[in-house]
Amino acid sequence: MTRELLEVVRGRLAEAGAEPTPARVALALREEGRVLGDAEVLGVVAALRSEMVGTGPLEPLLAAPEVTDVLVTAPDEVWVDRGGGLERTDVRFQDAAQVRRLAQRLAAVAGRRLDDARPFVDARLPDGTRLHAVLPPVAVAGTCLSLRVLRPRAFALAELVAAGTVPPGGERLLTALLAARLSFLITGGTGSGKTTLLSALLGLVGPAERIVLAEDSAELRPDHPHVVRLETRPANQEGVGRVALKDLVRQALRMRPDRLVVGEVRGAEVTDLLAALNTGHEGGCGTVHANAACDVPARLEALGSTAGLDRAALHSQLAAAVSVVLHLVRDRGGRRRIAEIHVLERDRDGFVVTVPAAIWSPDGFQEAPGWGRLARLCARGGGERW
Structure with a gap:
């Protein structure tokens, strides 16, 4: 035929x-x-x-259990990430029109618009897959399609140890951090494994606690019996009906959370999160894009400025709200791992700085200057000594 x-x-x-x-x-x-x-x-x-x-030629790639990302940059350029970095596949589309049709149909399935008037979309498909697509002429070389696969089962912490994301023995330190109800942020670049690690850590929370998640795109799936998931919503074609992440944070505070989790802090919601963590909601956490753990105070300063929060006020709230930063990296071989753990302290001028407490090594976390403070924080919160 x-x-x-x-x-x-x-x-x-x-x-x-x-x-x-x-x-x-x-x-x-x-x-x-x-x-x-x-x-x-x-x-x-x-x-x-x-x-x-379905998803056309991409169907077998998305069905493969080891695939985390599928990227289409041209009809004859389809890339995947199987956990070891990007690799080009033999999958081909018939032409550029087929790629465009697939992108538009997936956007429609997600309830979003994708056409010449709205040439890009960022959405979540019904099965949890994250969809991002850009049409020409914004995408100069043709329709660009990115799919991030969300697996139905979250990784357990022991599996992350086996994969090398957490060094040997590191699960005891992370368990103590959770048991002490320390508030923390997970930082790293795109695709470094922030969501995977956060889901695994939330699985360690006691079954009697209530976890409320506020996310821009519902990706966190902790293995926990009591989880409430909230997701943002874009405005409709008339420009109304938008529900922002900061709105979800405010609603989450009224839902009796034992642990308040913000999937990704990327804007003015940082003020609501810090305010929430300063009102008795211990053990809260979230993720932030950052190049390094030491960049977190500056990164939050920039986000807080969008909400009109001055530097001194933000540092005052940050010092009282967040105790620990876990920084993830993705090495040249594609492996994701916790590069370092920092604790937050004030400097002589009263501004928050991060101090390295634990550094990743193949044999386990190595002690750094902030190691003693991290141990005291865990002990003060009731966490066991690792």
Whole structure:
């Protein structure tokens, strides 16, 4: 069957709003003057269903359990990340139009608009996969499609130790941190494993505690019996109905959280989070994009300025709200790991600085100048000595 005839059949089904069932495909073929055998019809059905209902040529990549990211930069350039860095695949699209159709259909499934008037989209698909797409001419070389796969089961901390994300023996330190109800931030770049680590740590929270998650895109899936998940919502086509992350933080405070979690602090919601952690909500946490743990105070300063919070006020709240920073990196081999753990202290001028407490090594965390302070914080909060 030629690609042209396949396109005609696809067009007929799309116009009718019909799914590619064997009977409908056979009818469309007859209308085009073609009669195929049962096996050929089923092959056409599979091809059309993959394109019209599934994710087309990307289906086997997204189904592979080790794949975390699928990136399409051109019809003949499809990349994946299997945990060891990006690698190019043999998957090909027929043409640029097929990539565009897939991006637009996935956006529609997510309830978002993607067209010339709105040439980009950032959304979550029903199965949890994170979708980002950009259309030409914003994407100069053609439609750019990025899919981040969210696995249905969160990693346990022991699995992160086995994978090298946490060094040997490091789970005892992290367990003590959680038991002491210390508030902490997880930092790192895109794809460094912040969400994976945070989900694993939340799985260590006692079953009697209530966790309330506020996220821009619902990605955290901790293995815990009592979790409330809140997700932001964009404005509709009329420009109304937007629910921002700071709105979710405020609502979460009214839901009796034992642990308040902000999936990613990226704007004015930093003021609400710091205020919440200063009102008796111990053990709160979140993630922040940062190049290094020592950059966190400056990063939060920049975010706080968008909400009109001056530097002195932000540092005052930060010193009282957050105790620890866990920084993740992704090395050249693609492995994600906790590079260092910092504690927060005030300098002589009263501003918050981070002090290294533990440094990653293949044999376990190595002590750094802030090690003693980290031990005291855990002990003061009731956490066991690691």
